Amino acid sequence: MAVFLSHSPDETRAWAERYAKTLSPGDVVLLDGEMGAGKTVLAQGIARGLGVQEDVLSPTYAYVNSYAPMFHFDCYRIESVRQAEELGFSDYFDAGKICLVEWSENIAPLLPEGCKKVIIRKRGEETREIVT
Numbered sequence: 001m002a003v004f005l006s007h008s009p010d011e012t013r014a015w016a017e018r019y020a021k022t023l024s025p026g027d028v029v030l031l032d033g034e035m036g037a038g039k040t041v042l043a044q045g046i047a048r049g050l051g052v053q054e055d056v057l058s059p060t061y062a063y064v065n066s067y068a069p070m071f072h073f074d075c076y077r078i079e080s081v082r083q084a085e086e087l088g089f090s091d092y093f094d095a096g097k098i099c100l101v102e103w104s105e106n107i108a109p110l111l112p113e114g115c116k117k118v119i120i121r122k123r124g125e126e127t128r129e130i131v132t
């Protein structure tokens with residue numbers, strides 16, 4: 001277990017950019033933390049580390065956004081595992097891209113074996129603890 005203390009969104013993005021270099025195609029990374037903790041900020045940094053040029057925005061309404069090297073899921077509004085199945089989530093996980101998943105607890109039965117996890121916790125207005 002490694003713990004990093006971030007003091008700003010930019011510091012979180014910079015950490016995530018470095019973390020991205022440890023990832024391999026096909027890895028599924030669960031981004032865990034309460035609402036507003038910084039899961040999407042982490043996804044933005046990981047995307048930058050993977051060379052994504054586009055802005056990474058929360059996929060809350062789309063459930064999943066697609067970029068060349070990665071998919072970014074937000075399962076907050078997923079209502080059932082069956083809905084996630086119907087959206088083809090298992091195919092995304094099998095596609096050989098890096099998958100970043102917010103609110104993965106809502107689709108737990110669909111997650112593949114061996115997922116990686118990054119936990120981000122609020123420790124102050126701009127302070128976050130990042131645990132891997």
Ligand SMILES: Nc1ncnc2c1ncn2[C@@H]1O[C@H](COP(=O)(O)OP(=O)(O)OP(=O)(O)O)[C@@H](O)[C@H]1O
Pocket residue numbers: 006007008009010011012033034035036037038039040041042058074076102125126127128
């Ligand atoms: N050190 C920090 N690291 C990350 N975000 C921070 C930090 N300090 C403040 N913030 C702010 O916290 C918020 C994090 O928002 P973000 O959308 O990433 O959260 P989230 O975990 O994805 O929430 P949700 O569950 O609603 O999707 C942003 O407004 C960001 O500017």
Ligand SMILES: [Mg+2]
Pocket residue numbers: 039040058074102
């Ligand atoms: Mg988010």
